[in-house]
Amino acid sequence: DLSSGRLYQKVNFPVGVAVEPEALYNLPPYSNIVQGQYNSITAETIMKPEHLHPFEGVYFWGEADSLARYCEANNKRLHGHTLIWHQQLPQWIINFEGDRAAWDALLKDHVQTIVTHFRGQVSGWDVVNEAFNDDGTMRSTVWHEHLGSSYIEKAFRYAREADPDAKLFYNDYSLALNPKKRRAVMTLLTDLRAKGVPIDGIGMQGHIFIGFPEVSEFVNTMNEIWRSGFSVHVSELDVSMNPFGREMPQASETDLNRQANVILQIFQAYRQVPSQFQYGITFWGVGDADSWIRSYFARDDYPLMFDDQYRAKPAYCKLLEHL
Numbered sequence: 001d002l003s004s005g006r007l008y009q010k011v012n013f014p015v016g017v018a019v020e021p022e023a024l025y026n027l028p029p030y031s032n033i034v035q036g037q038y039n040s041i042t043a044e045t046i047m048k049p050e051h052l053h054p055f056e057g058v059y060f061w062g063e064a065d066s067l068a069r070y071c072e073a074n075n076k077r078l079h080g081h082t083l084i085w086h087q088q089l090p091q092w093i094i095n096f097e098g099d100r101a102a103w104d105a106l107l108k109d110h111v112q113t114i115v116t117h118f119r120g121q122v123s124g125w126d127v128v129n130e131a132f133n134d135d136g137t138m139r140s141t142v143w144h145e146h147l148g149s150s151y152i153e154k155a156f157r158y159a160r161e162a163d164p165d166a167k168l169f170y171n172d173y174s175l176a177l178n179p180k181k182r183r184a185v186m187t188l189l190t191d192l193r194a195k196g197v198p199i200d201g202i203g204m205q206g207h208i209f210i211g212f213p214e215v216s217e218f219v220n221t222m223n224e225i226w227r228s229g230f231s232v233h234v235s236e237l238d239v240s241m242n243p244f245g246r247e248m249p250q251a252s253e254t255d256l257n258r259q260a261n262v263i264l265q266i267f268q269a270y271r272q273v274p275s276q277f278q279y280g281i282t283f284w285g286v287g288d289a290d291s292w293i294r295s296y297f298a299r300d301d302y303p304l305m306f307d308d309q310y311r312a313k314p315a316y317c318k319l320l321e322h323l
C-alpha cells in the first residue's frame with residue numbers, strides 16, 4: 001500500500017527518480033508515486049543538450065522550467081542531467097565548424113547559459129557524461145575531437161563560474177563492473193581535482209542486473225569514490241532481470257526477490273557512506289513500462305520498483321520494511 005509509507009523518509013539521504021513530464025503531469029498513478037516516494041528528480045531526457053539548446057543561439061527552456069516549478073512547488077530537489085554528452089547532441093553542434101577557440105567559446109556559452117539559467121533551482125549537474133570507453137580510453141566525441149581531453153576540465157570550470165553553489169558531477173556507467181574503466185575515470189578525476197578543477201562528485205549510473213557478479217563490487221566502488229574525496233551519486237539505478245533478452249512474459253517470484261535484495265543491499269551500504277559524501281540514490285524511471293531498457297534493447301524486462309500498473313513490487317516493499 002503506497003499511501004502508508006514514504007521511501008525518502010526512511011533514509012537520511014535524497015532518494016530520486018528520473019521522470020518524463022508527460023507522465024508526471026498526466027498520469028495520476030505515476031505522479032502519486034513520484035510525489036509520495038521520492039524527494040529528488042532528474043529529467044530523463046528534457047534537460048539534455050538537444051532539448052535545451054536545439055539551434056545555435058536558441059535555448060528552449062519551457063519544459064525544463066515547468067519541471068523546475070513542479071520541483072519547487074512539491075519540495076523536490078532537481079538534479080541537472082546533462083551538460084556535455086556525446087548523445088542527444090543537437091545537429092548544429094555536430095556540424096559546427098570552427099577552430100579550437102571557436103569550440104571553446106561554444107562550450108563555454110553552452111555550459112554557462114544553461115547553468116546560469118537554472119541557478120538556484122538545480123542542486124547539482126552532471127557536467128560531463130560518459131566520456132570514457134569501456135577499455136578505459138577516452139571516447140572520441142565532437143568535444144574531444146576539437147578540444148582534446150581539456151574539454152572536461154573546461155566544462156567543470158565554466159560550470160563552477162556560472163553557479164558556485166551547484167554540486168558538479170562526472171557521470172558514467174559500468175564503473176563497478178569494469179575495473180579498467182573505473183581506474184581510468186578515478187585517475188583522471190583525481191588528477192584534475194589536484195590541479196584545482198572543481199569536481200565535487202561522481203555519478204555511478206547503476207544500470208545493473210540481478211546476476212551482477214557481486215553487489216560487493218558495487219559497494220566497493222561507492223566506497224572508493226568517497227574515500228577519494230568525491231561525493232557519490234548512484235545516479236541511474238535499475239536492476240535488469242533479463243540481460244540476455246530471453247522470452248520473459250512476466251517476472252518470476254525468485255527474480256523479484258533477488259532484485260529486491262540487490263536494491264536493499266545497495267541502500268544499506270549507501271547508508272554507511274559519510275553524510276558529506278552522500279548526494280543520494282536515483283532510480284532511472286518509475287514503473288517497469290517506463291524503463292529505457294525495454295525500448296532500447298527491445299526485450300522483456302522488469303528493472304524498476306513498480307510494475308506496469310504502478311503497483312509496488314517486492315523491491316519497494318522490502319526497502320520500506322527493512323530500512
Ligand code: G3I
Pocket residue numbers: 044045048087088129173205236292
Ligand atoms: O519523445 C520522443 C517521441 O516524441 C518520439 O516519437 C520517439 C520516437 O523515437 O522518441 C521520443 O524520444 C525518445 C526519448 O528517450 C523519450 O522517450 C528518444 O528517441 C530516445 O532516444 C530517448 O532515450 C533516452 C536516452 O537516454 C537518450 O537520451 C532514454 O529515455 C533515457 O533513459 C536514456 O538515459 C541515459 C542517460 O541519459 C545516460 N546514461 C544512460 C541512460 C540509458 O541510456
